[in-house]
Amino acid sequence: MLKLRFPLPVFRNALEIANGKNSRMALKGINANRAAIIISTSFKSSVYHDQVIRLIGTQSVKVIEKSWQGEPTVENLSIVIKELESFQPDYIIALGGGSVIDGAKIAWLLYECPTLSLDDLYRPFSLPTLRGRAKFAAIPTTIGSGSEVSSAAVMFDGVSNSKKAVVTHDFLPDLVILDPELVAEVPNHILKATVADALSHAVEGYVSKIDHPLMNSFAEQAVSIIYRYKNQLDRESWDIQMISDLQHAAMLAGWVQNHCVVGLSHAIAHQLGSFNIPHGLANGLLMPKVIEFNSNDNTVAEKYEKLARNANMVSSSDLSNLFTILVSNQKIMLSFTDNELDMIACNALLDPAARTNPVFFTGDDVKKVLKKCL
Incomplete structure (x- = not known):
């Protein structure tokens, strides 16, 4: 190596x-x-x-x-x-x-x-x-x-x-x-949450500060595959071909994550495990608000639009909607004390994923993102 x-x-x-x-x-x-x-x-x-x-x-x-x-x-x-x-x-x-x-x-x-x-x-x-x-x-x-x-x-x-x-x-x-x-034996609601994790890997890696042309292509493919199945995600069971295709997408997204790292959503999600919030579900809930936050930078906003277009979507709003579909019908209540929010914000800033988010963020930004998810 x-x-x-x-x-x-x-x-x-x-x-x-x-x-x-x-x-x-x-x-x-x-x-x-x-x-x-x-x-x-x-x-x-x-x-x-x-x-x-x-x-x-x-x-x-x-x-x-x-x-x-x-x-x-x-x-x-x-x-x-x-x-x-x-x-x-x-x-x-x-x-x-x-x-x-x-x-x-x-x-x-x-x-x-x-x-x-x-x-x-x-x-x-x-x-x-x-x-x-x-x-x-x-x-x-x-x-x-x-x-x-x-x-x-x-x-x-x-x-x-x-x-x-x-x-x-x-x-x-x-x-x-x-x-x-x-994989077919796993309950559908768990699979949806894990697919949300894969989607977050592809999207955050695509806009990461680490640029890798091959990984950009993999991210576009991963998002495209998941988007193709958007109308079947709520089915009670998934057929073998659908699962196999989504495994392919998840592997592509895994490559993206491994080479480009991730960003703000993961920096926060990594802190929510101690609150018994599953990692994939956390990213699914956070990503629409993270996309909104990062899109305040016009260059990053255009990257989201490019990803959406190359994944056969109409616009970046389809990215956010896809995350919403993946975490729909999930039973979870987010509630944090002020001290807990301070701790989450502090640790998110120290998380390695914070360094590769395309837009600089503060502890207050972390709290605002979280509060929009409550």
Whole structure:
């Protein structure tokens, strides 16, 4: 992998990506002796659970249920890390939503590098090289987190009471499997919220301060695919082709997020996890108001218009409307005290996503955006 000390548009990605119906069969091709698969609690009752375990092409397989609720922390990852140490896998597979994949990444890192401190974890691109003990695969069962093609793993920091990212390009998996049948079991309201997250990755990355021509093209494709299904998003169930197409869009948006970072919406959304507000839903609620705020800059407003046109929309108002569709019928009440608003605003300004938002914002701007969502 290139080691660059200057900014240059490059494309970093997972080593191999299998996608489409029955792509889980790629598990047969894993070349390893001992594989540990870290799964979500809900996958234990999946009709595909036993088949997925049988497909893993290794001599020995250990199933490890995730030991954390919500976002992972170093403390609640300890059980999984101990199981990895005991089993000594040479391949780790994460199967689940973004939280499962992020937690598995950090558990993998601490399995390979058990002496790392918290300060080491939060220092971007300074972590030791991985794959000395195990390779890594990611199988997302939701649409939108982008963790399967991300160099970051998000975890919750109890000290600052906010989410923080652990970043290394070594987190990019050796294998990604995008199988729509594994996603079809997830309730529709959860899928809609995760698609809102994917859409926010594409839109915020497109107007980011980091310019990357290839990622701009990916963002336009991602938004176009999601917009194409706008009239089907409220259906009680989605067909396999729709899920597969939306997985494709989410991966494109994940690439955009990984290369261009995101902006104000994510800077705020990262602070709302401690209030039990799901990340995708938070972005879906925030993005229309963030687009409105950023559009006060004429250059940024024109970028939103360009994205909308190239994604087969009429205008940027269609972007905001699409977010509204994705979070419609979601039961959530936003309510914050003045002290909580101050804390959210302070932490949002410190969030890495704040640096790449196209328009400078203050703590008061964060509060105004949030209050418009109440």
